[in-house]
Amino acid sequence: MPDTLRTLLTDATDGALLFGITPPRLSTSRERIREITAATLARLAPLAVDGLALYDIDDESDRNPDERPFPYLPTLDPAEYHADYLGDWTRPAVIYRCVGKYSELQLRTWLENADPARTLTVFVGASSHDKAVRTRLSTAQALRQSVRPDLMLGGVAITERPDEYARLITKHQAGCAYFISQVIYSADAAKNMVSDYYYACLERGLTPRPVLFTLSVCGSLKTLAFLKWLGVHVPRWLENSLRHADDTLAESYAQCLANARELAAFCRKLGMPFGFLVESVSIRKTEIDAAVNLAGELSTLLGRGESV
Numbered sequence: 001m002p003d004t005l006r007t008l009l010t011d012a013t014d015g016a017l018l019f020g021i022t023p024p025r026l027s028t029s030r031e032r033i034r035e036i037t038a039a040t041l042a043r044l045a046p047l048a049v050d051g052l053a054l055y056d057i058d059d060e061s062d063r064n065p066d067e068r069p070f071p072y073l074p075t076l077d078p079a080e081y082h083a084d085y086l087g088d089w090t091r092p093a094v095i096y097r098c099v100g101k102y103s104e105l106q107l108r109t110w111l112e113n114a115d116p117a118r119t120l121t122v123f124v125g126a127s128s129h130d131k132a133v134r135t136r137l138s139t140a141q142a143l144r145q146s147v148r149p150d151l152m153l154g155g156v157a158i159t160e161r162p163d164e165y166a167r168l169i170t171k172h173q174a175g176c177a178y179f180i181s182q183v184i185y186s187a188d189a190a191k192n193m194v195s196d197y198y199y200a201c202l203e204r205g206l207t208p209r210p211v212l213f214t215l216s217v218c219g220s221l222k223t224l225a226f227l228k229w230l231g232v233h234v235p236r237w238l239e240n241s242l243r244h245a246d247d248t249l250a251e252s253y254a255q256c257l258a259n260a261r262e263l264a265a266f267c268r269k270l271g272m273p274f275g276f277l278v279e280s281v282s283i284r285k286t287e288i289d290a291a292v293n294l295a296g297e298l299s300t301l302l303g304r305g306e307s308v
Contacts, residue, residue: 006152009178014302017276018275019049019280020052033085046296048304054081058098058100058101092118096124097121099123100131100136102135104139114148116152120154121154123154153176154176157179157182158181169204185259210273215298219252224242224243238255249290257294257297264301264302278291279291
């Protein structure tokens with residue numbers, strides 16, 4: 001099982017499935033962290049997911065001057081959370097690194113000590129051009145190549161950004177073996193990016209790297225506002241549906257599943273390797289349970305059971 005994720009990504013086949021979580025808040029007691037972790041692992045145990053994604057949270061107020069719908073609260077470092085609390089998790093973990101938060105020495109130390117058998121990583125650049133950073137993304141990529149080339153590196157894909165395919169090509173050539181998208185609510189934007197990237201790779205004689213599409217259920221209008229604050233494009237028709245639905249969570253769940261089916265069919269027809277990441281960052285039980293159920297349905301969609 002520990003090698004399954006790496007094999008799926010290296011062989012560029014469709015099927016990789018991750019479950020993404022945010023580490024507990026920095027202010028959380030050790031006892032409570034252990035309780036949260038045990039509950040999370042119990043929920044994930046029956047699922048055929050290939051790994052966890054552990055987010056590295058950064059203050060992004062520089063990117064968007066509007067008031068943040070949910071306050072920024074520092075969380076545990078995902079690498080420390082993984083090392084100190086996730087010893088019972090036997091599958092790989094994709095550890096995000098907001099590289100601008102760390103000095104080159106800090107990144108080097110982490111890279112030197114990371115276990116490539118248990119760990120993959122995603123490097124995230126600055127949230128805006130104006131943000132002061134301690135290490136630039138290009139520097140972090142070069143450092144990884146020098147210090148730990150065996151540590152599998154991924155990159156972020158923002159489907160709504162113009163010419164995102166060109167950024168993916170640059171990251172691809174800098175050593176990224178896979179990409180994970182920002183939350184997707186517009187299948188068309190994701191299909192445009194994937195199509196552009198796929199054909200750009202063919203023109204350059206490159207083998208396209210897998211793109212894992214991130215899906216996240218939305219259980220309230222405040223969560224919807226937060227998605228939009230983060231820059232997620234929610235089509236106007238869908239926003240109207242969510243705002244007027246009797247059950248916002250059920251409506252968003254249905255749309256996530258519809259988008260997953262559409263993206264899977266599109267990528268398979270194109271010949272583009274893909275997968276999914278189901279994100280669960282809410283503290284509300286109903287939304288957590290919905291995310292777990294969605295991961296189960298996507299596992300079936302990816303061929304690990306009867307067709308959905």
